[in-house]
C-alpha cells in the first residue's frame with residue numbers, strides 16, 4: 001500500500017494515525033507540554049516516508065489536515081500546497097534514518113524536561129537508576145538498572161543538532177529511547193505511537209521525581225530500622 005500520497009487521496013491508515021496523534025496532542029496540551037504552537041510529532045508510514053506535523057499549527061486541535069507526508073530526506077510527498085513540515089522535522093527524520101525500527105517520534109517542551117536541563121547546566125546526561133517505572137521503556141525488565149538520557153545543547157541549526165543527537169546516541173551505552181535538548185524540551189520515540197507515548201510519559205514522571213527530590217534537598221530524613229526515633 002502506498003501511503004505517501006497527498007491529502008486528497010489519504011488512506012484510512014493515515015486518517016487513523018492522525019486521529020491517534022490528535023488524541024495524544026490534546027492530552028499533551030492539557031498537561032501544558034505544548035505551549036504556543038510548539039512541539040511536533042511524527043509517525044512512520046512505510047520504510048521511506050513519515051507523516052509529520054505542519055509548522056505553526058495549534059497542536060491541541062490537531063487533525064489530519066495538520067499533518068504532511070515527507071520522505072526521510074524531508075521532501076514533501078503528495079500535494080501539500082505551501083505547507084512546511086515543522087522546523088524540527090529534521091530531528092525526527094534523523095531518528096527514522098538511524099533506526100528502521102522506530103515507528104513514532106514525539107517532541108514536547110514539557111516543563112520537567114526544560115527544568116532538568118536548567119538545573120544541570122554542565123551535565124551531558126541524566127542517569128535514572130533503580131526506579132520500577134524504568135520497566136516502561138522497551139527492553140527494560142527490572143528496576144535494578146540505570147538508563148542514561150543524553151542532554152544536547154540547543155541550536156537553531158537543525159542539521160547540526162541532528163548530527164549532534166546522532167553522535168550522542170551512538171555514544172550512549174545501553175537502552176535509549178529519548179534525549180533532552182537544553183532549555184528546550186524532550187524527544188522520545190518508540191516502535192509505534194503507543195511505545196513512544198509510554199516512553200515520554202515514563203520519562204516525564206521520572207524527571208518529575210528527580211526534580212522533587214532536588215527540591216527537597218536530595219534525601220528524605222528517615223530512621224533506619226532498629227534505631228530509636
Ligand SMILES: [Zn+2]
Nearest residue numbers: 038039088185
Ligand atoms: Zn521544540
